[in-house]
Amino acid sequence: xxxxxxxxxxxxxxxxxxxxxxxxxxxxxxxxxxxxxxxxxxxxxxxxxxxxxxxxxxxxxxxxxxxxxxxxxxxxxxxxxxxxxxxxxxxxxxxxxxxxxxxxxxxxxxxxxxxxxxxxxxxxxxxxxxxxxxxxxxxxxxxxxxxxxxxxxxxxxxxxxxxxxxxxxxxxxxxxxxxxxxxxxxxxxxxxxxxxxxxxxxxxxxxxxxxxxxxxxxxxxxxxxxxxxxxxxxxx
Amino acid sequence: xxxxxxxxxxxxxxxxxxxxxxxxxxxxxxxxxxxxxxxxxxxxxxxxxxxxxxxxxxxxxxxxxxxxxxxxxxxxxxxxxxxxxxxxxxxxxxxxxxxxxxxxxxxxxxxxxxxxxxxxxxxxxxxxxxxxxxxxxxxxxxxxxxxxxxxxxxxxxxxxxxxxxxxxxxxxxxxxxxxxxxxxxxxxxxxxxxxxxxxxxxxxxxxxxxxxxxxxxxxxxxxxxxxxxxxxxxxx
Numbered sequence: 001x002x003x004x005x006x007x008x009x010x011x012x013x014x015x016x017x018x019x020x021x022x023x024x025x026x027x028x029x030x031x032x033x034x035x036x037x038x039x040x041x042x043x044x045x046x047x048x049x050x051x052x053x054x055x056x057x058x059x060x061x062x063x064x065x066x067x068x069x070x071x072x073x074x075x076x077x078x079x080x081x082x083x084x085x086x087x088x089x090x091x092x093x094x095x096x097x098x099x100x101x102x103x104x105x106x107x108x109x110x111x112x113x114x115x116x117x118x119x120x121x122x123x124x125x126x127x128x129x130x131x132x133x134x135x136x137x138x139x140x141x142x143x144x145x146x147x148x149x150x151x152x153x154x155x156x157x158x159x160x161x162x163x164x165x166x167x168x169x170x171x172x173x174x175x176x177x178x179x180x181x182x183x184x185x186x187x188x189x190x191x192x193x194x195x196x197x198x199x200x201x202x203x204x205x206x207x208x209x210x211x212x213x214x215x216x217x218x219x220x221x222x223x224x225x226x227x228x229x230x231x232x233x234x235x236x
Numbered sequence: 237x238x239x240x241x242x243x244x245x246x247x248x249x250x251x252x253x254x255x256x257x258x259x260x261x262x263x264x265x266x267x268x269x270x271x272x273x274x275x276x277x278x279x280x281x282x283x284x285x286x287x288x289x290x291x292x293x294x295x296x297x298x299x300x301x302x303x304x305x306x307x308x309x310x311x312x313x314x315x316x317x318x319x320x321x322x323x324x325x326x327x328x329x330x331x332x333x334x335x336x337x338x339x340x341x342x343x344x345x346x347x348x349x350x351x352x353x354x355x356x357x358x359x360x361x362x363x364x365x366x367x368x369x370x371x372x373x374x375x376x377x378x379x380x381x382x383x384x385x386x387x388x389x390x391x392x393x394x395x396x397x398x399x400x401x402x403x404x405x406x407x408x409x410x411x412x413x414x415x416x417x418x419x420x421x422x423x424x425x426x427x428x429x430x431x432x433x434x435x436x437x438x439x440x441x442x443x444x445x446x447x448x449x450x451x452x453x454x455x456x457x458x459x460x461x462x463x464x465x466x467x468x469x470x471x472x
Contacts (some may be wrong), residue, residue, distance in 0.1 A: 190422030
């Protein structure tokens with residue numbers, strides 16, 4: 001469901017991941033790689049959007065950089081907005097997938113929250129699909145990209161859910177559920193600003209562990225339990 | 237020093253705050269207010285930069301919106317970049333001023349950190365000069381606006397200083413000073429994303445108090461002391 005609908009690809013597009021020969025869609029250049037064409041388009045577009053923004057990047061440039069003629073590009077994505085939609089969806093989708101898988105573990109709220117903060121932070125630090133802060137892109141409005149903001153809300157919902165469960169069972173204590181949800185969610189997202197600016201300074205595992213430790217200590221009724229929770233959360 | 241140099245106004249500009257009659261600089265429109273001209277230019281530019289970005293705003297539009305002819309605008313600011321420099325400086329300057337004043341109080345590290353988080357957060361929630369997240373403006377690079385990033389670093393330095401002092405005296409405990417500095421600094425800055433998007437949902441005093449509570453609990457050796465520290469921090 002997610003992978004086809006939310007990726008926002010044109011209906012007739014070749015699914016991402018399909019690797020059979022692309023008959024009748026000749027590449028403009030001979031610079032063929034093993035990467036399926038749609039993925040290659042997204043990789044190239046991601047780099048251009050990062051460097052020049054959405055408005056500063058044309059489909060012509062994307063096609064050129066991917067070694068395609070423009071009509072071939074439009075075979076995969078119907079316009080620049082659809083490419084952008086797929087690129088931004090790729091930045092949040094892995095965390096949504098993680099949250100769904102986690103639901104099967106049925107961890108207590110403190111372990112579940114630790115694992116979520118740690119995973120979300122590590123993902124934002126290391127996943128090459130992460131485009132940057134959503135606030136860098138004025139075109140990424142709630143009106144034009146409701147599916148991106150909806151997925152981001154699903155991640156916020158998972159933070160809120162664990163906090164509410166933990167409070168109910170007395171393991172968490174805080175003043176205002178909504179403000180604390182936003183603050184803990186923001187801890188991981190903040191790495192888009194400071195970690196990405198200076199990647200060589202920090203080990204991403206340490207950033208993820210430290211962020212999860214700090215986030216948990218901030219809300220635990222007995223903050224000294226954080227080392228036990230970290231152990232219970234397992235390796236990552 | 238700060239108010240003249242860092243504001244980046246053209247040398248011959250009338251200082252902000254000066255209210256004597258502006259002889260020989262007729263306004264294009266009769267829409268005169270009590271606000272000194274330079275401040276009015278900045279208020280208008282701030283609104284346009286927010287709505288349309290730096291690249292999307294022309295000096296012509298700024299002049300029109302301020303009721304000035306372009307040559308009169310250039311009397312106050314030599315170009316669009318200088319206007320932008322003054323606008324972004326205004327977003328961080330009040331916190332720098334706060335930090336300087338605070339230094340005279342000689343508070344213990346936990347009270348000093350509480351007051352800093354609370355003030356910084358409240359400022360970002362409520363000050364009408366705050367432009368938005370620095371990451372919304374691709375033109376606001378460290379190369380082109382070193383004075384803005386330098387002032388932002390001074391604020392980060394204050395967080396780092398209080399954390400280091402508190403750790404030395406055993407009141408704070410954490411794994412990695414640098415990561416924790418970035419995370420606590422980011423807590424306040426995150427309100428630029430979530431609080432500003434939905435201002436009516438939260439009371440800014442409660443946001444500031446909750447953020448300071450959460451930030452302190454995250455690093456206090458004895459997190460239950462947070463209510464004492466809040467009391468010691470006084471009203472705001």
